[in-house]
Amino acid sequence: MKENTGISKYVMLGMLARMPQTGYTIKKWIENEYSHFWQESFGQIYPTLKKLVAEGLAVSSDNTQSGNGRGQIVYSITDTGRKELSDWLRKEPKIEKLRYEILLKISFGENIEPEVLLGHLDSFIRRNEKLVKDMNGYIELFKKLKEQDIDCSYSQLTALCGVYVYSAMRDWAIEAKKIISEKGVDDHETKGS
Amino acid sequence: MKENTGISKYVMLGMLARMPQTGYTIKKWIENEYSHFWQESFGQIYPTLKKLVAEGLAVSSDNTQSGNGRGQIVYSITDTGRKELSDWLRKEPKIEKLRYEILLKISFGENIEPEVLLGHLDSFIRRNEKLVKDMNGYIELFKKLKEQDIDCSYSQLTALCGVYVYSAMRDWAIEAKKIISEKGVDDHETKGS
DNA sequence: TCACGCATGTAAGATGTTACATGATTAA
DNA sequence: TTAATCATGTAACATCTTACATGCGTGA
Secondary structure (H helix, E strand, O other): OOOOOOOHHHHHHHHHHHOOEOHHHHHHHHHHHHOOOOOOOHHHHHHHHHHHHHOOOEEEEEEOOOOOOOOEEEEEEOHHHHHHHHHHHHOOOOOEEEEEHHHHHHHOHHHOOHHHHHHHHHHHHHHHHHHHHHHHHHHHHHHHHHHOOOOOHHHHHHHHHHHHHHHHHHHHHHHHHHHHHHHHHHHHHHHOO | OOOOOOOHHHHHHHHHHHOOEOHHHHHHHHHHHHOOOOOOOHHHHHHHHHHHHHOOOEEEEEEOOOOOOOOEEEEEEOHHHHHHHHHHHHOOOOOEEEEEHHHHHHHOHHHOOHHHHHHHHHHHHHHHHHHHHHHHHHHHHHHHHHHOOOOOHHHHHHHHHHHHHHHHHHHHHHHHHHHHHHHHHHHHHHHOO
């Protein structure tokens, strides 16, 4: 019973709850819509999907040679799978693992010229600006889909979270640049290497 | 040459660049000051520290029975270690791995009663409020230390980032609650289980 | 004496990524 | 015909967490 692939299992279940899908399309969804808070690789997806079937949480309709490519495998969620998913959804979420390499580098900033940090912050700002734009793009898309009676309100909420967080990151980086360039430079000079 | 323990190696180097330390104190620092953007476990720390010594990036002064406990091992960074650290600091940071379980659950929200989501968001808000408070506490502490000529400006910057991000998270969650309770409830009702 | 904090360490397992292999279809 | 995209999969490796074992010092 302790043989699951951690949370990936529930990610797959949640994706299949939307509609029957292939591992490939699940990957695409996660890349596009989820990248700002979750990521999965094929090396996780395909084995997990097989496990779901083995556990009776999904069924695979092997459409060999039907569609395109080498014969795609469409997975659908079962009732047991839906039950498993909603049980998990009820549990209080706790995993919040973030690893921001840039913050690590900033925090070790006294070991490097401030100009290097300013450079890192510049690309960080650009990256976050792009992400905010992307997220707003998704929100617009979801709004349009809603006009066609396709409801994506929950995905829209996560995109909104992206807007909030990426904007905050950008604002922080701008402020950090200001603080570093105002007083960080002479700091390093007086110390030398 | 591909035998490093990933980024943990540089985290250790950065910690030792501040002052000679034991693995235990490094863990404490990371838990307190870094938890919002990085985490390391003893299972990573101790082996990594040994590797640093093997690679000549640090030296261990084995103060057996000197301090308290079973005999602590104090590690210090070498010149080669400092060089390695600053080389790494120069490289553009890219790792940004975040896994927010709560966003996953929100995005699968249509499979559960909205009340469950509202509950998750409530504890999320409380958690972020506490974190903002903690971060502000650190900033105050760092300011006081600066009056005593102990410079923590770079750590202060990362704490500031915490303030920005956690505030954004809290604000988003408040907004999300509003959106869900305004229209999410009847949505689920019309669908049934 | 007993619990707790300090302190180090390892083994096992869980988790995750990367690189590779395969091969069909589609569009240029 | 060639490249890209669709599509599945595995093996090797890298990484990370968890649980455990050890044991001293300090204060209640």
